[in-house]
Every structure is written in C-alpha cells, then in structure tokens.
Amino acid sequence: MKQHEWLQSRAASRTQLYIDGFWCAGEGGKRLPVVNPSTEETIAEVEAGNAADVDCAVRAAARAFRTWKKTSGAQRAVLLRAIARGVNDRREHLAALQSLNNGKPLDEARIDVSDVVATFEYYAGLAEQLDEIGESAVAIPSDEYRATIRREAAGVVALIVPWNFPMVTTAWKLAPALAAGCTVVLKPSEITPLPELELASIISDAGVPRGVLNVVTGTGPEVGAPLAAHPLVAKVSFTGSTAVGTQVMKTAADTIKGVSLELGGKSSIIVFADADLDLATDLVAGGAFFNAGQMCSATSRVLVERPIADALAARLADRVTRTVVGDPFKPGVQMGPLTSRAQYERVQRYIARGKADGARLVIEGEAPAGSGYFVKPTMFVDMPAESPLWREEIFGPVLCLRSFDTEDEAIGAANDTEFGLVATVVTRDAGRGRRVADELEAGVVWINAPQAIFPQTSWGGYKRSSIGRELGPFGLAAFQEIKQVLVPAGSLAGPERGHGA
Known part of the structure; x- marks a missing residue:
C-alpha cells in the first residue's frame, strides 16, 4: 500500500x-x-x-x-x-x-x-x-x-x-x-x-x-x-x-x-530592468504558484520595467508550460489541486473572464484531466488596470503582467489597490530597493528574496x-x-x- x-x-x-x-x-x-x-x-x-x-x-x-x-x-x-x-x-x-x-x-x-x-x-x-x-x-x-x-x-x-x-x-x-x-x-x-x-x-x-x-x-x-x-x-x-x-x-x-x-491581498512584485532575470523568474513563479496560488500573499500582479517586459514574459511563459501539476504525493509534482470544488469553480470563472476581456497573451500550462480540482497555471499579459483579474483576489494560479516606465509609476500601480499585505522588489540597485520598499503600502516587503517568513518578525498588512x-x-x-x-x-x-x- x-x-x-x-x-x-x-x-x-x-x-x-x-x-x-x-x-x-x-x-x-x-x-x-x-x-x-x-x-x-x-x-x-x-x-x-x-x-x-x-x-x-x-x-x-x-x-x-x-x-x-x-x-x-x-x-x-x-x-x-x-x-x-x-x-x-x-x-x-x-x-x-x-x-x-x-x-x-x-x-x-x-x-x-x-x-x-x-x-x-x-x-x-x-x-x-x-x-x-x-x-x-x-x-x-x-x-x-x-x-x-x-x-x-x-x-x-x-x-x-x-x-x-x-x-x-x-x-x-x-x-x-x-x-x-x-x-x-x-x-x-x-x-x-x-x-x-x-x-x-x-x-x-x-x-x-x-x-x-x-x-x-x-x-x-x-x-x-x-x-x-x-x-x-x-x-x-x-x-x-x-x-x-x-x-x-x-x-x-x-x-x-x-x-x-x-x-485578503492583491500584491505586486516589481521587477526593474537591472534585475537578474533568472532570480526574477523564480520569484514571480514562486509568488504566484506556490500552494497553487492559494495565498493571501500571492504576488500575482507583476509590474515589469518595459525594456525587459518581453524577455521576462517569455521566461515566465516557459515556466508556466513546464510546471508539473498533479497528485501531491508523486515525485516531481510542483503544484497540486485547488483545495475545494468552490475554489476550483471560482478560479475557472476568473480565467474565463480574462480570456473574454481580450488580454494580449494567454499562456496555460497542463493539468490532469478527470477527477480532482486541478487548474492549469495561467498567465495574462497587458491586462487592463481596471480588470477584475488585476484588482480582485483570485486565490489561484493566475498571473497577470503589466509594464511600467518609471519608478514612480511602478510604486503608484503597486499601491493602487484596496489591500496592502505584501510586496516584492527585484533590482540590483540596493538604494532603489530600499527606496521603493519605503514607499510601498504593505506590511511585508521582500527585496530580491522569496516569501520567507520567520516567527521572530511580523505578519500583517495595511488597508483592508x-x-x-x-x-x-x-x-x-x-x-x-x-x-x-x-x-x-x-x-x-x-x-x-x-x-x-
């Protein structure tokens, strides 16, 4: 057995x-x-x-x-x-x-x-x-x-x-x-x-x-x-x-x-043009797909500086298609099912809404067919800022990308939400990393780091x-x-x- x-x-x-x-x-x-x-x-x-x-x-x-x-x-x-x-x-x-x-x-x-x-x-x-x-x-x-x-x-x-x-x-x-x-x-x-x-x-x-x-x-x-x-x-x-x-x-x-x-949360990860793309890809994928995206801290809103937007999108698309979804007990599985039928149906409705809204690019990975609440990891690019997928907590493996041109624009877009739980900043410029972290309206900010949480620190956020x-x-x-x-x-x-x- x-x-x-x-x-x-x-x-x-x-x-x-x-x-x-x-x-x-x-x-x-x-x-x-x-x-x-x-x-x-x-x-x-x-x-x-x-x-x-x-x-x-x-x-x-x-x-x-x-x-x-x-x-x-x-x-x-x-x-x-x-x-x-x-x-x-x-x-x-x-x-x-x-x-x-x-x-x-x-x-x-x-x-x-x-x-x-x-x-x-x-x-x-x-x-x-x-x-x-x-x-x-x-x-x-x-x-x-x-x-x-x-x-x-x-x-x-x-x-x-x-x-x-x-x-x-x-x-x-x-x-x-x-x-x-x-x-x-x-x-x-x-x-x-x-x-x-x-x-x-x-x-x-x-x-x-x-x-x-x-x-x-x-x-x-x-x-x-x-x-x-x-x-x-x-x-x-x-x-x-x-x-x-x-x-x-x-x-x-x-x-x-x-x-x-x-x-709840609807958190952003901000990727600047000087970022290490391999690190950025890992942090974005982890922030969006860990626990099948069922995290209040999911950084499912990706703000990427325009000069590297296409390159990061291509890497993430490759990551999405290679994500192994399946039985959580099988070796090599990276993402299991959603936890309930209700959550499965909710996420599927959001994905259908995103497709209907006409996002520029939709990338879907693979998921087992048949029984089980398995959802394909999904990525949308250039989702309108007013879209429910950009503004509402989905609680599933759905990733949305938008480009920005200036630091102030990125900060404004990240703070443009009723939530304020977490945020991530990816940059090789230490001064900019701290400067942006200071401006973000979030209770936890990671700079060039995964979502590591230690009991000695704190957990909680701003706003709602x-x-x-x-x-x-x-x-x-x-x-x-x-x-x-x-x-x-x-x-x-x-x-x-x-x-x-």
Missing part, C-alpha cells in the same frame, strides 16, 4: 470535537464530509458542531482560564516545547495529512510542519521572558506614587483559521495565545479539519491542562458566528476572506471584544488586509491586556515575580 493510500485508510483517526480535555460527539448529531481534492473522494467525516457545542467549549475554556492564567511563563514554555517536539516527532505523518486534505505537494507540506515547530519553539522563549517583564515600573513625574504596568492574558480567545495553510495559521495564533496565558476555542476550516484535529491530539498528549485548548469543527454560520458572538470570549483572531472578516468584526462589536483580522499583526512580539501582545497599577510610594512591596503575564 502506498503512503497516501495508507494515510487515507486511517484519516478518520480524529474526527470528533475536543472539549474540556475529551473527544466527544456534537450536540446536533450531524457530520461533515472531508474530501481529498486530488480525487474528490470523501476521506473522513467530522463532527458538525453548533452553537451548543460552542457554548460548552467556551465555558470549559473560561473555567480553565482561572488556573491557566496563574501559571508562570516558564511552566507554559515547557508545554509549548513539548508541543513542538510532538509535531516534530510526527513530522512525516502531519505533512502527508496536509497533502491529503489540502492538496499541496508533499515538499510544501513539510515546509509547513517545520514552520509549526519553529513557531511553538519561538513563543516558548517569549513565554519564559514574561516572568521577568510581565510587570515593570514606569517613571512618572511624582515622588508620591509608584506606577507599574502589567501585561496580563486577555482571557478566552476564539481562533478562526482558514483552509490554505492548515496548522500553520493555527500555530501563528495558538502558540502566542497559550504563551500569554489565554485559553482557546479553535474553529478549523470545515474543508481542512484533519491536520488541526491531529495537532489537537498532539497538544493533548503534551499535557496541556483540560479546557486550555478546545476544538469545535463545523461551518462558519453554525460555529464561527456563535463563537465570535459569545459573551465570554474576550478576543477573536480571524484569518480568512475580507467579506467574512467584515462580518466577524461586526459581530464582535456587539460585545465590544478585541479583534485581530488577517484578510489586516487589523493587528501576528508573529514576533506583536503576536504575543495581541493576546495581552495592559493593566496600570498606581500606589503611594513606599506603601506596598515591589511587584511580584514569577507569575508571567
């Missing part, structure tokens, strides 16, 4: 809800099918949670918070490192489960697992630091009083994560939430719940106390909406579409709870792409409240230590 066939035979090992330290059935008695996007076969059925399950999970988290918030940063760090070890020990199984459920090539899935390990390790280090910096004195212009600032856990937090990077997006939220001392209710995407449920199993095995992590699978209306609305939830951290993020924010407003949003930041110390701060304490000078002993945040 091949590896993925063996994996599929046992994919249903974790399909229940995880609430208060136990695996359990949902109150409604309903199940949701989970599909292998490469074959369109149902590989498992998971519990379809509802508002009653959400309430049970939130109340379990609220009970656990009373104790968990009092643990030291060092204690939480031990558990975070145990989670990292658990993920690392099951690295190949988790990568294969990602490929089976999401459709990404196995090598890409392995990168994701490494990211999860690195994220938990990083926040374990920050948790340890909280024992020293959780409370600090503040200089004030008075000898009569002493002021301190304390960072405390926000409370019960709701984490709502998408289907394009299972476990990765979860780790970016869950690791800092646990490090801060929060308790969690996690809602995975109903499309890719299997990797998240396996991660919950690892966290349970690591010894995280009951109720600290709870996982409720189900749809947005049945689980996501009541979770965002629950009065005992102090903070919602959501990654997904801008449309759904807007609804999450509106719902959270009713109970005045904190909100972090990581939403984000509210708040993930990763780095900013990710931890997103799950903390700030408390100021003012006392008469000399009336109380110094601030306690060893209780974390």
Whole structure:
C-alpha cells in the first residue's frame, strides 16, 4: 500500500470535537464530509458542531482560564516545547495529512510542519521572558506614587483559521495565545479539519491542562458566528476572506471584544530592468504558484520595467508550460489541486473572464484531466488596470503582467489597490530597493528574496488586509491586556515575580 493510500485508510483517526480535555460527539448529531481534492473522494467525516457545542467549549475554556492564567511563563514554555517536539516527532505523518486534505505537494507540506515547530519553539522563549517583564515600573513625574504596568492574558480567545495553510495559521495564533496565558476555542476550516484535529491530539498528549485548548469543527454560520458572538470570549483572531472578516468584526462589536483580522491581498512584485532575470523568474513563479496560488500573499500582479517586459514574459511563459501539476504525493509534482470544488469553480470563472476581456497573451500550462480540482497555471499579459483579474483576489494560479516606465509609476500601480499585505522588489540597485520598499503600502516587503517568513518578525498588512499583526512580539501582545497599577510610594512591596503575564 502506498503512503497516501495508507494515510487515507486511517484519516478518520480524529474526527470528533475536543472539549474540556475529551473527544466527544456534537450536540446536533450531524457530520461533515472531508474530501481529498486530488480525487474528490470523501476521506473522513467530522463532527458538525453548533452553537451548543460552542457554548460548552467556551465555558470549559473560561473555567480553565482561572488556573491557566496563574501559571508562570516558564511552566507554559515547557508545554509549548513539548508541543513542538510532538509535531516534530510526527513530522512525516502531519505533512502527508496536509497533502491529503489540502492538496499541496508533499515538499510544501513539510515546509509547513517545520514552520509549526519553529513557531511553538519561538513563543516558548517569549513565554519564559514574561516572568521577568510581565510587570515593570514606569517613571512618572511624582515622588508620591509608584506606577507599574502589567501585561496580563486577555482571557478566552476564539481562533478562526482558514483552509490554505492548515496548522500553520493555527500555530501563528495558538502558540502566542497559550504563551500569554489565554485559553482557546479553535474553529478549523470545515474543508481542512484533519491536520488541526491531529495537532489537537498532539497538544493533548503534551499535557496541556483540560479546557486550555478546545476544538469545535463545523461551518462558519453554525460555529464561527456563535463563537465570535459569545459573551465570554474576550478576543477573536480571524484569518480568512475580507467579506467574512467584515462580518466577524461586526459581530464582535456587539460585545465590544478585541479583534485581530488577517484578510485578503492583491500584491505586486516589481521587477526593474537591472534585475537578474533568472532570480526574477523564480520569484514571480514562486509568488504566484506556490500552494497553487492559494495565498493571501500571492504576488500575482507583476509590474515589469518595459525594456525587459518581453524577455521576462517569455521566461515566465516557459515556466508556466513546464510546471508539473498533479497528485501531491508523486515525485516531481510542483503544484497540486485547488483545495475545494468552490475554489476550483471560482478560479475557472476568473480565467474565463480574462480570456473574454481580450488580454494580449494567454499562456496555460497542463493539468490532469478527470477527477480532482486541478487548474492549469495561467498567465495574462497587458491586462487592463481596471480588470477584475488585476484588482480582485483570485486565490489561484493566475498571473497577470503589466509594464511600467518609471519608478514612480511602478510604486503608484503597486499601491493602487484596496489591500496592502505584501510586496516584492527585484533590482540590483540596493538604494532603489530600499527606496521603493519605503514607499510601498504593505506590511511585508521582500527585496530580491522569496516569501520567507520567520516567527521572530511580523505578519500583517495595511488597508483592508489586516487589523493587528501576528508573529514576533506583536503576536504575543495581541493576546495581552495592559493593566496600570498606581500606589503611594513606599506603601506596598515591589511587584511580584514569577507569575508571567
């Protein structure tokens, strides 16, 4: 039996809800099918949670918070490192489960697992630091009083994560939430719940106390909406579409709870005439076709300086035609299927629209026929700036090129979007690279670099792409409240230590 066939035979090992330290059935008695996007076969059925399950999970988290918030940063760090070890020990199984459920090539899935390990390790280090910096004195212009600032856990937090990077997006939220001392209710995407449920199993095995992590699978209306609305939830951290993020924010407003949003993008890569064409080709192809283009950070808008526009287009056309699309478990496959039928149909509509709009050149690669949500990698050249393909997030392997003549024109075109997540600049001129990066309205800018992301830095964008930041110390701060304490000078002993945040 091949590896993925063996994996599929046992994919249903974790399909229940995880609430208060136990695996359990949902109150409604309903199940949701989970599909292998490469074959369109149902590989498992998971519990379809509802508002009653959400309430049970939130109340379990609220009970656990009373104790968990009092643990030291060092204690939480031990558990975070145990989670990292658990993920690392099951690295190949988790990568294969990602490929089976999401459709990404196995090598890409392995990168994701490494990211999860690195994220938990990083926040374990920050948790340890909280024992020293959780409370600090503040200089004030008075000898009569002493002021301190304390960072405390926000409370019960709701984490709502998408289907394009299972476990990765979860780790970016869950690791800092646990490090801060929060308790969690996690809602995975109903499309890719299997990797998240396996991660919950690892966290349970690591010894995280009951109720600290709870996982409720189900749809947005049945689980996501009541979770965002629950009065005992102090903070919602959501990654997904801008449309759904807007609804999450509106719902959270009713109970005045904190909100972090990581939403859409329509990002540009700017290639200047002095660029290394081999490097530019690699960066454009990677930015557009990694994870089959299903990335909020996809740099699918290529702005290329006119003197090299034809040369770059020719190289990219060759890359498109040579991209190997197929079963993510087969050696040499560079791009798997899209993750769902709905996304497949959406991308096909955009491609048909681009052809109908009369782009100067259309290049399509090859994709397997028959079952599976496989889409041909596609490139349009000289797409009008007002075209939906140029302006709207497609979330698929569709690349659009436009030429520019001046640096200012390139900057203006890159910033001419309602989003502001990422951007890439390709040039041999270091001064120009930094100058352009300074002018771009984006939360992350890569200069002559692939889309490398490190947990020590930051993630998030401007405009309609984000509210708040993930990763780095900013990710931890997103799950903390700030408390100021003012006392008469000399009336109380110094601030306690060893209780974390």
